[in-house]
Amino acid sequence: MVKNVVIVNDTACVCGGDSQVAMAAVEALRDAGLNVTYFAGTGQPDPVLEDVPKMVVGKCTFADDPFKVRGALRGLWCLETKRALTTILADFDPSDTIVHVHSWTHALSPSIFAAIHQAGFRAVVSVHDYFVACPNGGLFDFQQGAPCCEEALSRKCMLRNCDKRSYAQKVYRCVRYSLQRRALSKLDVSYAYIDEFVEKIVSPSCGFAPGYVLENPVTAFASACCDDTPGEDRDGFLYVGRVEREKGVELFCEAVYEGGFSATVVGDGSRLEVLKGRYPDIRFTGWLDARRIVSLYGTHKALVMPSLWFEPFGLVALEAQMTGSLPVVVPDESGIAPLVSLQGTGLLFERGSVESLKAAMCRLDDDTLLASLRASVRENLNQNINERSGRAYAVRAIRVYDQILGS
Structure with a gap:
């Protein structure tokens, strides 16, 4: 023993x-x-x-x-x-x-x-x-x-x-x-x-x-930081992570640009300055501490994890769900995809495809769908917190x- x-x-x-x-x-x-x-x-x-x-x-x-x-x-x-x-x-x-x-x-x-x-x-x-x-x-x-x-x-x-x-x-x-x-x-x-x-x-x-x-x-923020902002009052998409090529942040920015969405990118990395110059309408915050990131979970309609590599899990996606309110958009080839699909807490897109990602983001303009995904996040909240x-x-x-x- x-x-x-x-x-x-x-x-x-x-x-x-x-x-x-x-x-x-x-x-x-x-x-x-x-x-x-x-x-x-x-x-x-x-x-x-x-x-x-x-x-x-x-x-x-x-x-x-x-x-x-x-x-x-x-x-x-x-x-x-x-x-x-x-x-x-x-x-x-x-x-x-x-x-x-x-x-x-x-x-x-x-x-x-x-x-x-x-x-x-x-x-x-x-x-x-x-x-x-x-x-x-x-x-x-x-x-x-x-x-x-x-x-x-x-x-x-x-x-x-x-x-x-x-x-x-x-x-x-x-x-x-x-x-x-x-x-x-x-x-x-x-x-x-x-x-x-x-x-x-x-x-x-x-x-x-x-x-x-x-x-x-996984750290559960929900008990202290859960935000009840209605889905229709949430605006734009959120990316949280390293600003590096393999994390797919450029794919995210291109989908945002082509789809005419509003978006926030949180994180630092070698591609940050390049992307800030290329996409002036996207808000780039640089590195933020956990408390400030959690506050952003409550004001965006979904978190996007656009990884180009085989994302082993996607810790940030589950952390976002553990606010009790934020659906996620994740690649179909990623560690967290089966959980998202099983629980109905977000949407999947074809890894590496701008068109597929953009289509998934467009679907979230449907308030009924967004409300359904948020409800699923809340329904699975306690289970995810307990199991993790x-x-x-x-x-x-x-x-x-x-x-x-x-x-």
């Missing part, structure tokens, strides 16, 4: 979906009575970690290291990280301890898997993205702006210039992926897929390693941990 969990994550602060989940997991597992220790590569520790034993190894991500060559070498295999994690694990017994890894590519490196293996522990790797199946982590060709399904490290994969930055960076990522795959092959590892969509895509790359669907916890609560996550996670330790 599990007693201890060592959570491993690139950062000790919330700066993305994986770290947000890692912090929620800390709270949930601690409240469930487990001894939780947190190991990170960088970042000022979040307040959630105040009373949690922790170690933060470095001062910055590998990409932000002022000595670029040193940062690049550490990104491939960081001996400092390996030694530090080995020291942490020396205080635990492998028979009642699970090491749960959430992310490692930005500030830890694949050396963590060697440390876990050599110390004799079993590990769970949460699959928040596609780094266990793809060198660039996205199953996405960032040059072409389309998904890529080449087998990792195959000849076609190696020759394809799919990286955000350059082909040289792609080669670097392939070297790192090779080291990662070798380290994982020696480790007693199980994979925690965040939904069945991700499991279907990634599991073929994981060989015979056990896999479990472990749905992430920290308490429910802890029950699911502990069940997985016990199965692994008992096998």
Whole structure:
């Protein structure tokens, strides 16, 4: 039976979906009575970690290291990280301890898997993205702006210039992926897929390693922030997320422009200034904190998640629904699409199609349809909050941990 969990994550602060989940997991597992220790590569520790034993190894991500060559070498295999994690694990017994890894590519490196293996522990790797199946982590060709399904490290994969930055960076990522795959092959590892969509895509790359669907916890805003603004008084569409090509924000802006809709884009990223100049009628807010985002949920008719890549889940879409009032428009090929379809809480469109997205947005001019979708969101509100609560996550996670330790 599990007693201890060592959570491993690139950062000790919330700066993305994986770290947000890692912090929620800390709270949930601690409240469930487990001894939780947190190991990170960088970042000022979040307040959630105040009373949690922790170690933060470095001062910055590998990409932000002022000595670029040193940062690049550490990104491939960081001996400092390996030694530090080995020291942490020396205080635990492998028979009642699970090491749960959430992310490692930005500030830890694949050396963590060697440390876990050599110390004799079993590990769970949460699959928040596609780094266990793809060198660039996205199953996405960032040059072409389309998904890529080449087998990792195959000849076609190696020759394809799919990286955000350059082909040289792609080669670097392939070297790192090779080291990662070798380290994982020696480790007693199980994979925690965040939904069945991700499991279907990634599991073929994981060989015979056990896999479990472990749905992430989601923060529920509804109890404090639910807005009762009538549907007819809501105006425009809302995008919340990174302003990057793979997130489909340009697809969203083009659909807004062609359809003559009003819209707000919340978030920061490399495409922000370009899009602000190209679409002057769209409101771009830049980064906003959670409270200000929630206030926007109450004034827009729907949230649009226009991702071009295979969006593993779409945390923001469920968060928006948990206001109790906001329907969503999501790609048909995404982790959250089956839930939206099953509950009738939004509309689906063909991933990557401006015309399909525009048509879905046009449908929401129908006040009757919009009211029906909002009613469905409210009908499913309590179920979604309960199933995605920290308490429910802890029950699911502990069940997985016990199965692994008992096998």
